[in-house]
Amino acid sequence: MVGIHLKTLIFERSELDHLVETLKRRDYKVIGPLLRGGAIVYDEITNTSSLPIGWTDERSNGKYRLKNRDDAVVFDWTVGPQSWKRFLFPPIQKIFATHKRPKGIDLPNTKKQPVQETVPAKYAFLGVRPCDLHAIAVQDKVFLGGPYRDPVYERKRSGNFIIAVNCRQAGGTCFCASMGTGPKATSGFDIALTEVLEGKRHYFIVEVGTELGGEVLKSLKCLKATDENLAALKEICEKTTQQMGRSLDTTNLKSILYQNSEHPRWESTASRCLTCANCTMVCPTCFCATIEDVTDLSGKQAERMRKWDSCFTLDFSYIHGGSVRASTKARYRQWVTHKLASWVDQFGTLGCVGCGRCITWCPVGIDITEEVRTIRENQS
Amino acid sequence: MATDPELLSLKVDYKWNPMLPWPFQIRRVKHETEDTFTIELQPLGALEEFAYQPGQFNMLYVYGVGEIPISISGDPANPRVLVHTTRAVGTVTKAMDKMKRGDILGIRGPYGTPWPIDQANGSDVVFVAGGIGLAPLRPALYEVVAHRELYGKVVLLYGTRTPLDVLFRQELENWRARFDLEIYVTVDRAMTGWRGNVGVVTNLIPRAPFDPRNTMAFVCGPEIMMRFTAMELHKRGVDNEHIFVSMERNMKCAIGLCGHCQFGSVFVCKDGPVFRYSEIKEMLVKWEI
Amino acid sequence: MEDLKNILAEHPFFSGLNEEYFALIVGCASNMRIDAGKIIHREGEEANHFYLIRSGKVTLQMMTPNKGPLIIETLTEGDILGWSWLVPPYTWHFDAKALDLTRMIALDGKCLRTKCENDHHLGYELLKRFADIMMKRLESTRLQLMDIYGDRP
Ligand SMILES: Cc1cc2nc3c(=O)[nH]c(=O)nc-3n(C[C@H](O)[C@H](O)[C@H](O)COP(=O)(O)OP(=O)(O)OC[C@H]3O[C@@H](n4cnc5c(N)ncnc54)[C@H](O)[C@@H]3O)c2cc1C
Ligand code: SF4
Ligand code: SF4
Numbered sequence A: 001m002v003g004i005h006l007k008t009l010i011f012e013r014s015e016l017d018h019l020v021e022t023l024k025r026r027d028y029k030v031i032g033p034l035l036r037g038g039a040i041v042y043d044e045i046t047n048t049s050s051l052p053i054g055w056t057d058e059r060s061n062g063k064y065r066l067k068n069r070d071d072a073v074v075f076d077w078t079v080g081p082q083s084w085k086r087f088l089f090p091p092i093q094k095i096f097a098t099h100k101r102p103k104g105i106d107l108p109n110t111k112k113q114p115v116q117e118t119v120p121a122k123y124a125f126l127g128v129r130p131c132d133l134h135a136i137a138v139q140d141k142v143f144l145g146g147p148y149r150d151p152v153y154e155r156k157r158s159g160n161f162i163i164a165v166n167c168r169q170a171g172g173t174c175f176c177a178s179m180g181t182g183p184k185a186t187s188g189f190d191i192a193l194t195e196v197l198e199g200k201r202h203y204f205i206v207e208v209g210t211e212l213g214g215e216v217l218k219s220l221k222c223l224k225a226t227d228e229n230l231a232a233l234k235e236i237c238e239k240t241t242q243q244m245g246r247s248l249d250t251t252n253l254k255s256i257l258y259q260n261s262e263h264p265r266w267e268s269t270a271s272r273c274l275t276c277a278n279c280t281m282v283c284p285t286c287f288c289a290t291i292e293d294v295t296d297l298s299g300k301q302a303e304r305m306r307k308w309d310s311c312f313t314l315d316f317s318y319i320h321g322g323s324v325r326a327s328t329k330a331r332y333r334q335w336v337t338h339k340l341a342s343w344v345d346q347f348g349t350l351g352c353v354g355c356g357r358c359i360t361w362c363p364v365g366i367d368i369t370e371e372v373r374t375i376r377e378n379q380s
Numbered sequence B: 001m002a003t004d005p006e007l008l009s010l011k012v013d014y015k016w017n018p019m020l021p022w023p024f025q026i027r028r029v030k031h032e033t034e035d036t037f038t039i040e041l042q043p044l045g046a047l048e049e050f051a052y053q054p055g056q057f058n059m060l061y062v063y064g065v066g067e068i069p070i071s072i073s074g075d076p077a078n079p080r081v082l083v084h085t086t087r088a089v090g091t092v093t094k095a096m097d098k099m100k101r102g103d104i105l106g107i108r109g110p111y112g113t114p115w116p117i118d119q120a121n122g123s124d125v126v127f128v129a130g131g132i133g134l135a136p137l138r139p140a141l142y143e144v145v146a147h148r149e150l151y152g153k154v155v156l157l158y159g160t161r162t163p164l165d166v167l168f169r170q171e172l173e174n175w176r177a178r179f180d181l182e183i184y185v186t187v188d189r190a191m192t193g194w195r196g197n198v199g200v201v202t203n204l205i206p207r208a209p210f211d212p213r214n215t216m217a218f219v220c221g222p223e224i225m226m227r228f229t230a231m232e233l234h235k236r237g238v239d240n241e242h243i244f245v246s247m248e249r250n251m252k253c254a255i256g257l258c259g260h261c262q263f264g265s266v267f268v269c270k271d272g273p274v275f276r277y278s279e280i281k282e283m284l285v286k287w288e289i
Numbered sequence C: 001m002e003d004l005k006n007i008l009a010e011h012p013f014f015s016g017l018n019e020e021y022f023a024l025i026v027g028c029a030s031n032m033r034i035d036a037g038k039i040i041h042r043e044g045e046e047a048n049h050f051y052l053i054r055s056g057k058v059t060l061q062m063m064t065p066n067k068g069p070l071i072i073e074t075l076t077e078g079d080i081l082g083w084s085w086l087v088p089p090y091t092w093h094f095d096a097k098a099l100d101l102t103r104m105i106a107l108d109g110k111c112l113r114t115k116c117e118n119d120h121h122l123g124y125e126l127l128k129r130f131a132d133i134m135m136k137r138l139e140s141t142r143l144q145l146m147d148i149y150g151d152r153p
């Protein structure tokens, strides 16, 4: 990336509050993690007291549970059921409203002067995991890299300030190391934090990714990182990598999946799959959406809403006469093949960043890494 | 895998949202057959003309009901009128069928890849249409007829259900009367009194007058029909690379952002709907892809 | 006769047939001319011929009690009409009618089928060729049955 000078600093835990304040002063809407309904979710925060201090999460196939750790570590959880995509690509978004008039209808483009939309506050994201950073980069390609750019995404994405947090421990379903997306953030952030708790000392190692990041840090009390600090950073990230229990071998994966479109495994996994669409809803890269038309009771106003959709629904592929992907097998195959094969053809990158959410939130515990391994090892 | 900074540095254009339709007013409605109608539309507001290429489609929005992809069926030489021919099959198309002169539709487009007519210069051109598939081919026919001297033989093979379902009857008659166009129509079944062909459109291919080694074929119709047609054209000697088909998939955005139109690794809305047959041949025989 | 022979020799249906069999077939062939609107054969009649259409147009049709005659298929130049002569009970399953003035070569199936019974090699050669036509017709019929342009293909 151009204009990036990587340098490493440290600041004490107490400075985290100043970071949030500084960002607010700079007119950012700060979004960070908080506890809600038994999960760690992301929402607007005003200070660090609402962060999930001392909490960690336990994740396995189909299971997610929070646990209190009796210490004051802020970022010792991995990923929750939500991702940052809900802020950049909202689950529901109004496209436009139109009105019935005595003479026809008026559409937003009726007037020569198109509607001017107000510029919303810029987002600052606090606590973005390396896998999720990559997920944002993947969605950038989807929404901004094609012949048509998504105006909603573009607006919400512009001017983001991103504070990444390197992972001190791997979640039970994580496999970012094998996907080359973590557990350490290497790019795509303004600043990246690594939390260190050494006896009584609680501080953050800070890597600066952009000039803006460096500028924001000027309002904080920072020190230059020492060799010991850098060694601690390295050690933490290595430990996390070693801890990671799952992996997905991506070698030659695209052609393996294309060539095995009739593998019996699709059918057998389909017999477990409930087509609930959870995996696509929690996935930070899935971008599919449908449109819903709503009219008020009088019929005088009609709205078009864009809503998240999933290739697991029957309607998704409906054309007059029936659905193209009628069987569960076909829909399940579409999901895996899209994430790990056709995505590469479409966007030049994999559609999976190894965050493991789809494994955690699958009610029957289907594991994408296991599926790929089975097909790879028993190619037809 | 960081995001290309160029992607993010481009300026946000708040004024332009590709999901917003433009208002168009219906100037004329023509009922082609019992279930198929053609509407002529004129832009309202800021737009004056609507330029497009043969084979492209628009998203048509019916107030409060929904939005669907429909190919443009008019003459590209006349960008002041926008023409769509639609078969009423379901919610949105039936609502459209009820619309009258003066009513307003929302339109956005044109989208998708066109029929690559320019690649047919100097060769024979064969159009194979099935059912409503004649509508998306008509702009290409207009264009070829308008520059007739650029092509060798020009043949239209058109198959539909019954004689009552034949679209653009008058136009077909006019074209048939020309000495430089070969028009063949066949129906799946007919009552006596029909003097044309009965049988599937693929039956017309072996005897149609064109030189298979120097032919560009444009095929549009139900997927099964296109598959059999391409096979038959290939059997006759037409190179798979010279056969083009127009695909149909569910579409919500038409601009590559909603994921609905995925067909294997391609998006029908932006990589298609017109594809080179040789490029999608393998996917066409995969089930539920 | 020479003319007939040439036409038959050029038709793909007979290609690859040995001299002896070909001569035999030419011996069973005769020219035929049917005026527009005339019936060639009717459903239920004894099937003793098959035809190679040289020009014109023939419709295969079926009587329906409430809709009148329904056209199932049209055959034109180069098409082969009729295979009922080959399989018992040797009766036509459709009406065949000349839509335009039609010229055909009629082949005497009654004579041929006796020869086929006696010479299975000839029988196989002919059956193979008819199987190909039947397969193509079946394929088109299936497509027609699917009603692909209809409401729910
Ligand atoms: C590129 C393209 C060009 C087309 N051109 C023509 C044309 O020129 N003339 C014509 O008559 N038809 C055309 N179609 C088919 C036409 O879009 C469908 O018949 C129409 O969408 C059916 O909508 P409906 O609401 O009437 O049907 P329903 O069966 O009631 O469908 C219900 C809903 O399903 C969705 N849906 C169904 N089919 C499709 C589809 N193919 N794409 C997106 N959403 C769908 C829509 O949201 C629709 O409202 C084209 C399709 C495509 C993809
Ligand atoms: S497919 Fe699963 S592991 Fe991969 S990015 Fe999506 S949710 Fe995460
Ligand atoms: S996996 Fe399914 S829901 Fe996700 S982006 Fe691909 S098609 Fe859309």
Ligand code: FES
Residues within 6 Å of the ligand: B250, B251, B252, B253, B254, B255, B256, B257, B258, B259, B260, B261, B262, B267, B268, B269, B270
């Ligand atoms: S129609 Fe939305 S991606 Fe093609």
